[in-house]
Amino acid sequence: MSRVLITGASGLVGGHLLRLLNEEPRIGEIIAPSRKPLTPMDKMFNPHDPQLTDALAQVTGPVDTVFCCLGTTRREAGTKEAFVHADFTLVVDTGLTGLRLGATHMLVVSAMGANAHSPFFYNRVKGEMEEALRAQGWPRLTIARPSMLLGERNKNRFNESLLAPLFGLLPGKWKSIQARDVALAMLHEALMDNAPGVTILDSAELRARARTGA
Incomplete structure:
Protein backbone atom coordinates (compact mmCIF):
# COMPACT_ATOMS: atom_id res chain seq x y z
CA MET A 1 0.00 0.00 0.00
CA SER A 2 2.13 2.87 -1.27
CA ARG A 3 -0.30 5.53 -2.53
CA VAL A 4 -3.55 6.28 -0.73
CA LEU A 5 -6.56 8.55 -1.16
CA ILE A 6 -8.35 10.02 1.86
CA THR A 7 -11.42 12.24 2.14
CA GLY A 8 -12.64 13.76 5.36
CA ALA A 9 -9.08 14.42 6.53
CA SER A 10 -10.12 17.61 8.35
CA GLY A 11 -12.57 15.73 10.59
CA LEU A 12 -12.16 14.03 13.94
CA VAL A 13 -11.22 10.54 12.72
CA GLY A 14 -9.76 11.76 9.44
CA GLY A 15 -7.35 14.14 11.13
CA HIS A 16 -5.90 11.35 13.25
CA LEU A 17 -5.74 9.03 10.26
CA LEU A 18 -3.97 11.61 8.11
CA ARG A 19 -1.24 12.02 10.72
CA LEU A 20 -0.87 8.24 11.10
CA LEU A 21 -0.60 7.80 7.34
CA ASN A 22 2.06 10.50 7.15
CA GLU A 23 4.10 8.70 9.85
CA GLU A 24 3.69 5.22 8.32
CA PRO A 25 6.84 4.22 6.36
CA ARG A 26 4.86 1.90 4.07
CA ILE A 27 2.90 4.88 2.72
CA GLY A 28 4.65 6.70 -0.11
CA GLU A 29 2.10 9.40 -0.97
CA ILE A 30 -1.19 10.65 0.48
CA ILE A 31 -3.75 12.29 -1.79
CA ALA A 32 -6.15 14.27 0.40
CA PRO A 33 -8.81 16.19 -1.57
CA SER A 34 -10.65 18.68 0.62
CA ARG A 35 -12.94 21.71 0.50
CA LYS A 36 -10.39 23.93 2.24
CA PRO A 37 -6.58 23.76 2.26
CA LEU A 38 -5.13 21.38 4.84
CA THR A 39 -2.02 21.97 6.92
CA PRO A 40 0.89 20.80 4.72
CA MET A 41 2.49 17.42 5.45
CA ASP A 42 5.56 15.74 3.98
CA LYS A 43 3.78 13.06 1.93
CA MET A 44 0.52 14.86 1.20
CA PHE A 45 -0.88 16.23 -2.04
CA ASN A 46 -3.93 18.35 -1.23
CA PRO A 47 -6.14 19.36 -4.17
CA HIS A 48 -8.85 21.58 -2.71
CA ASP A 49 -12.05 23.15 -3.94
CA PRO A 50 -15.22 24.35 -2.17
CA GLN A 51 -16.94 21.56 -4.11
CA LEU A 52 -15.25 18.36 -2.94
CA THR A 53 -16.34 16.53 -6.09
CA ASP A 54 -14.28 19.01 -8.12
CA ALA A 55 -11.28 18.42 -5.86
CA LEU A 56 -11.66 14.66 -6.39
CA ALA A 57 -11.70 15.22 -10.15
CA GLN A 58 -8.21 16.74 -9.90
CA VAL A 59 -6.74 13.40 -8.80
CA THR A 60 -5.36 11.53 -11.79
CA GLY A 61 -2.59 9.18 -10.62
CA PRO A 62 -3.17 5.59 -9.48
CA VAL A 63 -3.95 4.76 -5.85
CA ASP A 64 -3.93 1.47 -3.96
CA THR A 65 -6.29 2.15 -1.06
CA VAL A 66 -9.09 4.60 -0.29
CA PHE A 67 -10.06 5.93 3.14
CA CYS A 68 -13.29 7.88 3.59
CA CYS A 69 -13.87 9.64 6.91
CA LEU A 70 -16.59 12.03 5.76
CA GLY A 71 -19.45 12.58 8.15
CA THR A 72 -21.61 15.24 9.71
CA THR A 73 -24.88 15.51 11.62
CA ARG A 74 -28.31 16.68 10.58
CA ARG A 75 -27.89 19.71 12.84
CA GLU A 76 -24.48 20.66 11.42
CA ALA A 77 -25.58 20.12 7.82
CA GLY A 78 -28.58 22.38 8.28
CA THR A 79 -30.96 20.49 5.98
CA LYS A 80 -31.71 16.88 5.15
CA GLU A 81 -30.52 17.50 1.60
CA ALA A 82 -27.17 18.85 2.80
CA PHE A 83 -26.75 15.89 5.13
CA VAL A 84 -27.42 13.40 2.31
CA HIS A 85 -24.91 15.24 0.12
CA ALA A 86 -22.19 15.01 2.79
CA ASP A 87 -22.83 11.52 4.15
CA PHE A 88 -24.05 9.74 1.02
CA THR A 89 -23.23 11.52 -2.24
CA LEU A 90 -19.67 12.57 -1.42
CA VAL A 91 -18.88 9.16 0.09
CA VAL A 92 -20.14 7.44 -3.06
CA ASP A 93 -18.11 9.91 -5.17
CA THR A 94 -15.01 9.05 -3.13
CA GLY A 95 -15.56 5.37 -3.87
CA LEU A 96 -16.07 5.97 -7.58
CA THR A 97 -12.89 8.06 -7.70
CA GLY A 98 -10.92 5.30 -6.00
CA LEU A 99 -12.18 2.70 -8.45
CA ARG A 100 -11.35 5.01 -11.35
CA LEU A 101 -7.79 5.25 -10.05
CA GLY A 102 -7.38 1.50 -9.64
CA ALA A 103 -7.80 1.07 -5.87
CA THR A 104 -8.74 -2.40 -4.63
CA HIS A 105 -9.60 -1.66 -0.98
CA MET A 106 -11.90 0.99 0.46
CA LEU A 107 -12.26 1.72 4.16
CA VAL A 108 -15.12 3.95 5.29
CA VAL A 109 -16.40 5.35 8.58
CA SER A 110 -20.11 4.64 8.93
CA ALA A 111 -22.05 4.48 12.20
CA MET A 112 -23.41 2.02 14.70
CA GLY A 113 -27.03 1.35 13.75
CA ALA A 114 -26.54 1.93 10.02
CA ASN A 115 -29.49 0.31 8.27
CA ALA A 116 -31.00 1.22 4.91
CA HIS A 117 -34.45 0.25 6.25
CA SER A 118 -34.22 2.13 9.54
CA PRO A 119 -37.08 4.49 10.46
CA PHE A 120 -34.41 6.92 11.72
CA PHE A 121 -33.12 9.29 9.04
CA TYR A 122 -29.47 9.30 10.15
CA ASN A 123 -29.19 5.51 10.38
CA ARG A 124 -31.08 5.06 7.11
CA VAL A 125 -28.74 7.36 5.15
CA LYS A 126 -25.70 5.61 6.61
CA GLY A 127 -27.19 2.25 5.64
CA GLU A 128 -27.97 3.43 2.13
CA MET A 129 -24.40 4.67 1.81
CA GLU A 130 -23.06 1.25 2.81
CA GLU A 131 -25.32 -0.47 0.29
CA ALA A 132 -24.17 1.91 -2.46
CA LEU A 133 -20.51 1.09 -1.73
CA ARG A 134 -21.25 -2.64 -1.77
CA ALA A 135 -22.90 -2.18 -5.16
CA GLN A 136 -19.70 -0.60 -6.50
CA GLY A 137 -18.16 -4.07 -6.40
CA TRP A 138 -15.05 -3.39 -4.34
CA PRO A 139 -12.68 -6.39 -4.15
CA ARG A 140 -12.27 -5.47 -0.49
CA LEU A 141 -14.51 -3.15 1.53
CA THR A 142 -14.06 -2.36 5.23
CA ILE A 143 -16.89 -0.60 7.05
CA ALA A 144 -16.17 0.90 10.47
CA ARG A 145 -19.27 1.32 12.63
CA PRO A 146 -18.11 3.13 15.75
CA SER A 147 -20.34 4.08 18.63
CA MET A 148 -20.07 7.62 19.99
CA LEU A 149 -16.72 9.14 19.01
CA LEU A 150 -14.55 10.79 21.63
CA GLY A 151 -11.91 13.43 20.95
CA GLU A 152 -11.36 17.16 20.57
CA ARG A 153 -13.44 18.67 17.78
CA ASN A 154 -13.09 22.13 16.30
CA LYS A 155 -16.75 22.58 17.19
CA ASN A 156 -18.39 20.76 20.08
CA ARG A 157 -21.57 18.76 19.50
CA PHE A 158 -23.88 19.45 22.43
CA ASN A 159 -25.70 16.10 22.38
CA GLU A 160 -22.44 14.16 22.30
CA SER A 161 -21.02 16.16 25.21
CA LEU A 162 -24.17 15.41 27.18
CA LEU A 163 -24.27 11.68 26.41
CA ALA A 164 -20.54 10.90 26.46
CA PRO A 165 -20.43 9.87 30.16
CA LEU A 166 -23.32 7.43 29.63
CA PHE A 167 -21.81 5.85 26.51
CA GLY A 168 -18.52 5.41 28.36
CA LEU A 169 -20.25 3.01 30.75
CA LEU A 170 -21.88 0.82 28.11
CA PRO A 171 -20.44 -2.60 27.18
CA GLY A 172 -18.99 -3.98 23.96
CA LYS A 173 -19.94 -2.33 20.70
CA TRP A 174 -22.11 0.26 22.49
CA VAL A 198 -16.77 -7.02 3.10
CA THR A 199 -15.60 -6.58 6.70
CA ILE A 200 -17.73 -4.73 9.26
CA LEU A 201 -16.00 -3.52 12.43
CA ASP A 202 -18.02 -2.35 15.44
CA SER A 203 -16.53 -0.38 18.34
CA ALA A 204 -15.36 -3.48 20.23
CA GLU A 205 -13.59 -4.82 17.15
CA LEU A 206 -12.14 -1.40 16.33
CA ARG A 207 -10.67 -1.15 19.83
CA ALA A 208 -9.12 -4.62 19.51
CA ARG A 209 -7.51 -3.74 16.19
CA ALA A 210 -6.30 -0.41 17.53
CA ARG A 211 -4.49 -2.23 20.35
CA THR A 212 -2.89 -4.56 17.81
CA GLY A 213 -1.86 -1.74 15.50
CA ALA A 214 -0.67 0.75 18.14
Missing part, protein backbone atom coordinates in the same frame (compact mmCIF):
# COMPACT_ATOMS: atom_id res chain seq x y z
CA LYS A 175 -19.21 1.73 24.46
CA SER A 176 -17.89 5.06 23.18
CA ILE A 177 -14.53 5.02 21.41
CA GLN A 178 -11.65 7.40 20.93
CA ALA A 179 -11.44 8.75 17.38
CA ARG A 180 -7.73 7.95 17.29
CA ASP A 181 -8.51 4.30 18.02
CA VAL A 182 -10.82 4.22 15.00
CA ALA A 183 -8.05 5.70 12.86
CA LEU A 184 -5.49 3.22 14.22
CA ALA A 185 -7.82 0.32 13.52
CA MET A 186 -8.46 1.47 9.95
CA LEU A 187 -4.76 1.81 9.23
CA HIS A 188 -4.05 -1.61 10.77
CA GLU A 189 -6.80 -3.19 8.68
CA ALA A 190 -5.51 -1.54 5.50
CA LEU A 191 -2.00 -2.85 6.08
CA MET A 192 -3.15 -6.41 6.69
CA ASP A 193 -3.20 -8.84 3.78
CA ASN A 194 -6.68 -10.15 4.56
CA ALA A 195 -9.12 -12.05 2.38
CA PRO A 196 -11.30 -10.11 -0.09
CA GLY A 197 -14.91 -9.27 0.68
Whole structure:
Protein backbone atom coordinates (compact mmCIF):
# COMPACT_ATOMS: atom_id res chain seq x y z
CA MET A 1 0.00 0.00 0.00
CA SER A 2 2.13 2.87 -1.27
CA ARG A 3 -0.30 5.53 -2.53
CA VAL A 4 -3.55 6.28 -0.73
CA LEU A 5 -6.56 8.55 -1.16
CA ILE A 6 -8.35 10.02 1.86
CA THR A 7 -11.42 12.24 2.14
CA GLY A 8 -12.64 13.76 5.36
CA ALA A 9 -9.08 14.42 6.53
CA SER A 10 -10.12 17.61 8.35
CA GLY A 11 -12.57 15.73 10.59
CA LEU A 12 -12.16 14.03 13.94
CA VAL A 13 -11.22 10.54 12.72
CA GLY A 14 -9.76 11.76 9.44
CA GLY A 15 -7.35 14.14 11.13
CA HIS A 16 -5.90 11.35 13.25
CA LEU A 17 -5.74 9.03 10.26
CA LEU A 18 -3.97 11.61 8.11
CA ARG A 19 -1.24 12.02 10.72
CA LEU A 20 -0.87 8.24 11.10
CA LEU A 21 -0.60 7.80 7.34
CA ASN A 22 2.06 10.50 7.15
CA GLU A 23 4.10 8.70 9.85
CA GLU A 24 3.69 5.22 8.32
CA PRO A 25 6.84 4.22 6.36
CA ARG A 26 4.86 1.90 4.07
CA ILE A 27 2.90 4.88 2.72
CA GLY A 28 4.65 6.70 -0.11
CA GLU A 29 2.10 9.40 -0.97
CA ILE A 30 -1.19 10.65 0.48
CA ILE A 31 -3.75 12.29 -1.79
CA ALA A 32 -6.15 14.27 0.40
CA PRO A 33 -8.81 16.19 -1.57
CA SER A 34 -10.65 18.68 0.62
CA ARG A 35 -12.94 21.71 0.50
CA LYS A 36 -10.39 23.93 2.24
CA PRO A 37 -6.58 23.76 2.26
CA LEU A 38 -5.13 21.38 4.84
CA THR A 39 -2.02 21.97 6.92
CA PRO A 40 0.89 20.80 4.72
CA MET A 41 2.49 17.42 5.45
CA ASP A 42 5.56 15.74 3.98
CA LYS A 43 3.78 13.06 1.93
CA MET A 44 0.52 14.86 1.20
CA PHE A 45 -0.88 16.23 -2.04
CA ASN A 46 -3.93 18.35 -1.23
CA PRO A 47 -6.14 19.36 -4.17
CA HIS A 48 -8.85 21.58 -2.71
CA ASP A 49 -12.05 23.15 -3.94
CA PRO A 50 -15.22 24.35 -2.17
CA GLN A 51 -16.94 21.56 -4.11
CA LEU A 52 -15.25 18.36 -2.94
CA THR A 53 -16.34 16.53 -6.09
CA ASP A 54 -14.28 19.01 -8.12
CA ALA A 55 -11.28 18.42 -5.86
CA LEU A 56 -11.66 14.66 -6.39
CA ALA A 57 -11.70 15.22 -10.15
CA GLN A 58 -8.21 16.74 -9.90
CA VAL A 59 -6.74 13.40 -8.80
CA THR A 60 -5.36 11.53 -11.79
CA GLY A 61 -2.59 9.18 -10.62
CA PRO A 62 -3.17 5.59 -9.48
CA VAL A 63 -3.95 4.76 -5.85
CA ASP A 64 -3.93 1.47 -3.96
CA THR A 65 -6.29 2.15 -1.06
CA VAL A 66 -9.09 4.60 -0.29
CA PHE A 67 -10.06 5.93 3.14
CA CYS A 68 -13.29 7.88 3.59
CA CYS A 69 -13.87 9.64 6.91
CA LEU A 70 -16.59 12.03 5.76
CA GLY A 71 -19.45 12.58 8.15
CA THR A 72 -21.61 15.24 9.71
CA THR A 73 -24.88 15.51 11.62
CA ARG A 74 -28.31 16.68 10.58
CA ARG A 75 -27.89 19.71 12.84
CA GLU A 76 -24.48 20.66 11.42
CA ALA A 77 -25.58 20.12 7.82
CA GLY A 78 -28.58 22.38 8.28
CA THR A 79 -30.96 20.49 5.98
CA LYS A 80 -31.71 16.88 5.15
CA GLU A 81 -30.52 17.50 1.60
CA ALA A 82 -27.17 18.85 2.80
CA PHE A 83 -26.75 15.89 5.13
CA VAL A 84 -27.42 13.40 2.31
CA HIS A 85 -24.91 15.24 0.12
CA ALA A 86 -22.19 15.01 2.79
CA ASP A 87 -22.83 11.52 4.15
CA PHE A 88 -24.05 9.74 1.02
CA THR A 89 -23.23 11.52 -2.24
CA LEU A 90 -19.67 12.57 -1.42
CA VAL A 91 -18.88 9.16 0.09
CA VAL A 92 -20.14 7.44 -3.06
CA ASP A 93 -18.11 9.91 -5.17
CA THR A 94 -15.01 9.05 -3.13
CA GLY A 95 -15.56 5.37 -3.87
CA LEU A 96 -16.07 5.97 -7.58
CA THR A 97 -12.89 8.06 -7.70
CA GLY A 98 -10.92 5.30 -6.00
CA LEU A 99 -12.18 2.70 -8.45
CA ARG A 100 -11.35 5.01 -11.35
CA LEU A 101 -7.79 5.25 -10.05
CA GLY A 102 -7.38 1.50 -9.64
CA ALA A 103 -7.80 1.07 -5.87
CA THR A 104 -8.74 -2.40 -4.63
CA HIS A 105 -9.60 -1.66 -0.98
CA MET A 106 -11.90 0.99 0.46
CA LEU A 107 -12.26 1.72 4.16
CA VAL A 108 -15.12 3.95 5.29
CA VAL A 109 -16.40 5.35 8.58
CA SER A 110 -20.11 4.64 8.93
CA ALA A 111 -22.05 4.48 12.20
CA MET A 112 -23.41 2.02 14.70
CA GLY A 113 -27.03 1.35 13.75
CA ALA A 114 -26.54 1.93 10.02
CA ASN A 115 -29.49 0.31 8.27
CA ALA A 116 -31.00 1.22 4.91
CA HIS A 117 -34.45 0.25 6.25
CA SER A 118 -34.22 2.13 9.54
CA PRO A 119 -37.08 4.49 10.46
CA PHE A 120 -34.41 6.92 11.72
CA PHE A 121 -33.12 9.29 9.04
CA TYR A 122 -29.47 9.30 10.15
CA ASN A 123 -29.19 5.51 10.38
CA ARG A 124 -31.08 5.06 7.11
CA VAL A 125 -28.74 7.36 5.15
CA LYS A 126 -25.70 5.61 6.61
CA GLY A 127 -27.19 2.25 5.64
CA GLU A 128 -27.97 3.43 2.13
CA MET A 129 -24.40 4.67 1.81
CA GLU A 130 -23.06 1.25 2.81
CA GLU A 131 -25.32 -0.47 0.29
CA ALA A 132 -24.17 1.91 -2.46
CA LEU A 133 -20.51 1.09 -1.73
CA ARG A 134 -21.25 -2.64 -1.77
CA ALA A 135 -22.90 -2.18 -5.16
CA GLN A 136 -19.70 -0.60 -6.50
CA GLY A 137 -18.16 -4.07 -6.40
CA TRP A 138 -15.05 -3.39 -4.34
CA PRO A 139 -12.68 -6.39 -4.15
CA ARG A 140 -12.27 -5.47 -0.49
CA LEU A 141 -14.51 -3.15 1.53
CA THR A 142 -14.06 -2.36 5.23
CA ILE A 143 -16.89 -0.60 7.05
CA ALA A 144 -16.17 0.90 10.47
CA ARG A 145 -19.27 1.32 12.63
CA PRO A 146 -18.11 3.13 15.75
CA SER A 147 -20.34 4.08 18.63
CA MET A 148 -20.07 7.62 19.99
CA LEU A 149 -16.72 9.14 19.01
CA LEU A 150 -14.55 10.79 21.63
CA GLY A 151 -11.91 13.43 20.95
CA GLU A 152 -11.36 17.16 20.57
CA ARG A 153 -13.44 18.67 17.78
CA ASN A 154 -13.09 22.13 16.30
CA LYS A 155 -16.75 22.58 17.19
CA ASN A 156 -18.39 20.76 20.08
CA ARG A 157 -21.57 18.76 19.50
CA PHE A 158 -23.88 19.45 22.43
CA ASN A 159 -25.70 16.10 22.38
CA GLU A 160 -22.44 14.16 22.30
CA SER A 161 -21.02 16.16 25.21
CA LEU A 162 -24.17 15.41 27.18
CA LEU A 163 -24.27 11.68 26.41
CA ALA A 164 -20.54 10.90 26.46
CA PRO A 165 -20.43 9.87 30.16
CA LEU A 166 -23.32 7.43 29.63
CA PHE A 167 -21.81 5.85 26.51
CA GLY A 168 -18.52 5.41 28.36
CA LEU A 169 -20.25 3.01 30.75
CA LEU A 170 -21.88 0.82 28.11
CA PRO A 171 -20.44 -2.60 27.18
CA GLY A 172 -18.99 -3.98 23.96
CA LYS A 173 -19.94 -2.33 20.70
CA TRP A 174 -22.11 0.26 22.49
CA LYS A 175 -19.21 1.73 24.46
CA SER A 176 -17.89 5.06 23.18
CA ILE A 177 -14.53 5.02 21.41
CA GLN A 178 -11.65 7.40 20.93
CA ALA A 179 -11.44 8.75 17.38
CA ARG A 180 -7.73 7.95 17.29
CA ASP A 181 -8.51 4.30 18.02
CA VAL A 182 -10.82 4.22 15.00
CA ALA A 183 -8.05 5.70 12.86
CA LEU A 184 -5.49 3.22 14.22
CA ALA A 185 -7.82 0.32 13.52
CA MET A 186 -8.46 1.47 9.95
CA LEU A 187 -4.76 1.81 9.23
CA HIS A 188 -4.05 -1.61 10.77
CA GLU A 189 -6.80 -3.19 8.68
CA ALA A 190 -5.51 -1.54 5.50
CA LEU A 191 -2.00 -2.85 6.08
CA MET A 192 -3.15 -6.41 6.69
CA ASP A 193 -3.20 -8.84 3.78
CA ASN A 194 -6.68 -10.15 4.56
CA ALA A 195 -9.12 -12.05 2.38
CA PRO A 196 -11.30 -10.11 -0.09
CA GLY A 197 -14.91 -9.27 0.68
CA VAL A 198 -16.77 -7.02 3.10
CA THR A 199 -15.60 -6.58 6.70
CA ILE A 200 -17.73 -4.73 9.26
CA LEU A 201 -16.00 -3.52 12.43
CA ASP A 202 -18.02 -2.35 15.44
CA SER A 203 -16.53 -0.38 18.34
CA ALA A 204 -15.36 -3.48 20.23
CA GLU A 205 -13.59 -4.82 17.15
CA LEU A 206 -12.14 -1.40 16.33
CA ARG A 207 -10.67 -1.15 19.83
CA ALA A 208 -9.12 -4.62 19.51
CA ARG A 209 -7.51 -3.74 16.19
CA ALA A 210 -6.30 -0.41 17.53
CA ARG A 211 -4.49 -2.23 20.35
CA THR A 212 -2.89 -4.56 17.81
CA GLY A 213 -1.86 -1.74 15.50
CA ALA A 214 -0.67 0.75 18.14
